[in-house]
Each structure stands twice: as structure tokens, then as C-alpha cells.
Amino acid sequence: MGNLVLRALQSPLIAQKRNAQPTSYLNEMFSFINGGLTTSGEVVNYKSALSLSAVYNAVDQISNDIAKLPKGIYRKEGDNRFRDLLHPCDYLISKRPNRFMTQFSFHKALMVHALLLGNGVAVIKRDEYTGVETALELVKPADLLDIKKVNGDLTYYIKGMKPLNSEDVMHIPGFSFNGIYGIGVFKYAANNMGAALAAERFADDNFKSKGLLAGIIKSKNGIKKEAKEALSNAMEARLSKGGTHNIGFLDEDMDFMSITANAQEASLIDWKKISIEDVARWFNIAPHKIKQLENATYSNIEQQSLEHGSDTIMPWAKRIEEEYDYKLFTEEERATHYTKINTNALIRTDIKTKGEYYSRAVNFGWKTRNEVRHLEEDNSIDGLDSPLTPANTKTLEEINKEFAENGS
Numbered sequence: 001m002g003n004l005v006l007r008a009l010q011s012p013l014i015a016q017k018r019n020a021q022p023t024s025y026l027n028e029m030f031s032f033i034n035g036g037l038t039t040s041g042e043v044v045n046y047k048s049a050l051s052l053s054a055v056y057n058a059v060d061q062i063s064n065d066i067a068k069l070p071k072g073i074y075r076k077e078g079d080n081r082f083r084d085l086l087h088p089c090d091y092l093i094s095k096r097p098n099r100f101m102t103q104f105s106f107h108k109a110l111m112v113h114a115l116l117l118g119n120g121v122a123v124i125k126r127d128e129y130t131g132v133e134t135a136l137e138l139v140k141p142a143d144l145l146d147i148k149k150v151n152g153d154l155t156y157y158i159k160g161m162k163p164l165n166s167e168d169v170m171h172i173p174g175f176s177f178n179g180i181y182g183i184g185v186f187k188y189a190a191n192n193m194g195a196a197l198a199a200e201r202f203a204d205d206n207f208k209s210k211g212l213l214a215g216i217i218k219s220k221n222g223i224k225k226e227a228k229e230a231l232s233n234a235m236e237a238r239l240s241k242g243g244t245h246n247i248g249f250l251d252e253d254m255d256f257m258s259i260t261a262n263a264q265e266a267s268l269i270d271w272k273k274i275s276i277e278d279v280a281r282w283f284n285i286a287p288h289k290i291k292q293l294e295n296a297t298y299s300n301i302e303q304q305s306l307e308h309g310s311d312t313i314m315p316w317a318k319r320i321e322e323e324y325d326y327k328l329f330t331e332e333e334r335a336t337h338y339t340k341i342n343t344n345a346l347i348r349t350d351i352k353t354k355g356e357y358y359s360r361a362v363n364f365g366w367k368t369r370n371e372v373r374h375l376e377e378d379n380s381i382d383g384l385d386s387p388l389t390p391a392n393t394k395t396l397e398e399i400n401k402e403f404a405e406n407g408s
Contacts, residue, residue, distance in 0.1 A: 046116040049186060054279035057290040062283065063111035065313050066320070067104045070094070070342045073328075077336075084337065088132050089328045093339065097122075097136035109138055110172060111316065115283065117141050118182030120172040121156070123164065124327060133328060136170060147181055154180065170327055172319050189282045285312050309346045317341040365389050 049055045073090040075082050084090060097106040106122075114120035121144055125135040143159040154166040173182030280287045286308050324339040344357075358375075361367035369384035 045186060046184065049116075049189075052275070052279065054276040054290050054292075055283075058279055058283040058285050059112055059115050061289050062115060062285060062312060062316070063108045065308075065346065066111045066316055066341075067106075067108040069313075069317065069345050071103065071107075072340055072342075073337060074340050075337055087337065088134075089324070092133060092136055093324060093328075098125075098138075099135070101138065106136065106138060107320075110170075110320075113141055114172045114174050114182065114316070116184065116186075118174040118176075118184040118187075119144070120170075121158075122170040123158065123161070124168050124170060126168075149180075167327060170323055172316075172323060185282050189278075283312075305346075309343055313346065314343050317343055362388060363390065 050059070071093045073084045073087040073093070075084040075087075093103060095103055097103055101109075110120040110122060112120075119141075121139040123137045123139060124133055125137060126133055139158055144156070145159055146157040148155050148157065156164045156166065156169045156171075158164065173180070175185070176182045276290060276292045277287055280290060280292065286305070289308055321339045321341055325334065325337075328339070329337050358367075358372045362369055362372060365387040368387050370380045373380065373384070
């Protein structure tokens with residue numbers, strides 16, 4: 001009897017859960033995409049923020065670095081790893097995701113969306129009969145209408161398409177509280193970047209007006225109200241005229257006193273430096289990567305370049321790798337296949353660092369000389385396929401074997 005009563009009490013709750021509306025992530029996900037008014041009075045969204053050179057360069061740098069990294073599908077066979085060039089997804093992620101885009105342009109656009117809007121999304125197209133992946137099609141931010149949790153599964157609503165299950169959608173979220181959707185950086189950086197936009201606007205107005213934006217006309221003689229208004233309007237029209245030759249005239253015993261702070265007093269130069277550093281923090285990128293070189297030296301730039309790879313690029317590369325691993329492989333393939341984005345390629349342009357890396361790899365035996373040649377697109381040379389073993393790291397067994405082979 002007790003169980004029947006309990007079930008009777010629970011049944012309305014169960015029915016309520018079954019009939020509950022799907023959870024939508026639309027409102028939070030698209031915060032500040034369409035713009036928000038900040039304390040500085042500036043409207044900040046991803047379009048207005050891109051007018052700041054530091055924001056544009058930060059997004060351009062990070063997206064370029066992800067796009068230029070080599071990508072491929074690898075297969076595990078025991079302790080060995082091999083590039084699986086025959087896997088259909090290898091060509092998609094390394095050469096041509098779809099017939100309109102190269103892998104560079106695809107991954108760059110995907111990262112631009114993720115960096116600015118918090119979410120980079122692409123649809124995975126599969127053959128109707130075989131289920132084999134045939135294309136990765138980028139989704140425009142405006143075409144992503146909603147993401148909902150329906151019956152415990154994520155469903156994506158994209159303009160012009162039927163609702164898609166999560167396994168049919170590549171989704172790279174940025175900063176996230178729940179791991180499902182990313183939040184655009186401007187949700188929290190809006191006021192900070194709004195102040196930077198206001199400084200840019202102030203500088204522009206200051207240059208246009210030659211620094212004379214407001215002022216007071218002083219006179220030793222009394223002037224009637226109508227004359228004051230006429231004189232004020234005339235001076236305002238003259239000062240706002242612009243141009244290289246703009247000379248005003250005041251009657252005798254009249255002086256003009258500017259009450260607007262000039263650029264130096266407003267510390268515009270210092271503010272621009274601060275805003276660049278703030279942008280670097282928001283996008284987690286070293287200041288020298290967005291051309292702030294004031295405190296840069298050769299030694300600290302080299303260190304910051306290494307940190308750029310490990311702290312800025314690698315987390316984004318890891319997000320993409322894990323999404324590819326889950327969405328592009330069958331359950332059986334996941335045990336033997338994985339995606340690799342080679343972040344080591346970031347050191348290719350640093351000859352000194354690259355040389356030291358190769359030297360250590362060869363001398364300590366964890367790469368053969370031919371493997372290093374392959375990294376430089378050079379052909380193999382006979383006799384360079386065996387790893388080197390430093391004499392002071394040989395085991396006793398290896399030493400005894402050499403003595404036995406030499407007859408000593």
C-alpha cells in the first residue's frame with residue numbers, strides 16, 4: 001500500500017518531467033553578440049571591438065597559428081604510431097574540409113568564431129549509405145539559432161537544416177561554465193574594451209578639432225543675451241568646420257579659453273598601451289605577439305614564444321583534437337585512432353631553437369636522423385635509420401653484447 005501511495009505522489013512529478021520544455025542555451029550563449037551598452041557609452045560587440053587593432057591582431061594571430069599547424073589521423077599499432085593517410089577524415093582535416101575551403105581557411109574561420117563569439121561550429125556531412133564522412137561545413141554564427149538539451153541529448157538548430165544531433169556537429173566552445181557552450185569574451189570584457197573604444201573616439205575628435213572641442217569666450221564688456229548666443233553659435237560653427245586653415249576672429253577685448261584637456265593631459269598614449277595589455281590578457285596572448293614591444297628583449301621574447309605555444313595555442317589545439325576524436329571515429333576506431341595537431345611546427349621559423357630541438361632528439365636517441373630529415377621534407381639516406389645511443393647511457397647488457405660481438 002505504501003508503494004502505491006508513493007507512486008501516486010510521484011506520478012505527477014514524472015509526468016511533469018516528461019512534458020518539460022527542452023532546455024535552451026540561446027540567451028546566455030549569444031550574450032553581447034548583438035552588442036551591449038557599456039559604462040563608457042560605447043556599444044561593444046565583436047564587430048566594433050575588431051576596430052581596435054590589438055583585438056584584430058590577437059584574433060588574427062591565434063587563428064593563424066591554429067590554421068597553419070599540420071593535422072592528421074594516426075593509427076596505434078602496439079607501441080607504434082602511423083599516419084593513416086587512407087582514413088577518409090585525414091584528407092578532410094589536413095587538406096580540404098569541403099569544396100569551398102582549404103583546411104587553413106576552414107580552421108582559421110572556425111577559430112575566429114570561437115575567439116570572438118565563444119563558439120566555433122561546423123556540420124559533419126556523411127554519405128547517406130556508407131556513413132563515411134564527406135565534408136565539414138562551417139556554420140555562420142548568425143545561422144546557429146539555438147542549442148537545446150532534448151531528452152538528455154544535445155540538439156543543434158541551424159538555419160535551413162533539420163535539427164541535428166550532437167554527433168553530427170563539430171563544436172569548439174571557448175570559455176565555458178558548463179562545458180556545453182562557450183561565452184563570448186565581450187560578455188566580460190565589454191566595459192574594458194568600451195573604454196578603449198571611447199579613447200579612440202576621443203583621439204579622433206581631438207585631431208579633427210585640433211584639440212579645441214569646447215571653450216569659453218571672455219569679454220571685459222557687457223554683452224546682451226542675443227549677442228552671446230549669436231557669438232557662441234558663430235564660434236562653434238567656425239571651430240567645428242575642420243580643415244587645415246580655420247581662423248576665427250573675436251572682437252576687441254574678447255578672449256577664447258579652451259576648457260578641453262589635450263591629448264597629453266588625457267594620457268591617450270599611456271591609455272593605448274594599457275588597452276593593448278588588457279587585450280593580451282583577455283585573449284591569453286603574449287603582448288609581443290600583438291606588436292607591443294616596449295619591454296621586450298631577445299631573451300624574454302624567446303621565452304614568451306614558447307609560452308605562446310604551450311599556454312595559448314595548445315589548449316585550443318587540444319579542444320579540436322578531442323572533438324575530432326569523438327565525432328569523426330566510430331566506437332571501434334576510437335580504440336586505435338586519434339587526431340594529431342602538431343604544435344611542434346610552431347618552432348619551424350626559429351632556426352636556433354629548431355636546431356637545438358633536433359640535436360637533442362637525435363643525440364638522445366628518441367628520433368633517428370632520417371626522421372628529422374623527414375620533418376624538413378628531405379629524403380631518407382641509407383644508414384640513418386638507427387637511433388643513436390650515448391655511451392654513458394648504455395645498459396650493462398648492451399655493453400656486454402658489444403664486447404661479445406667484437407670478440408673482446
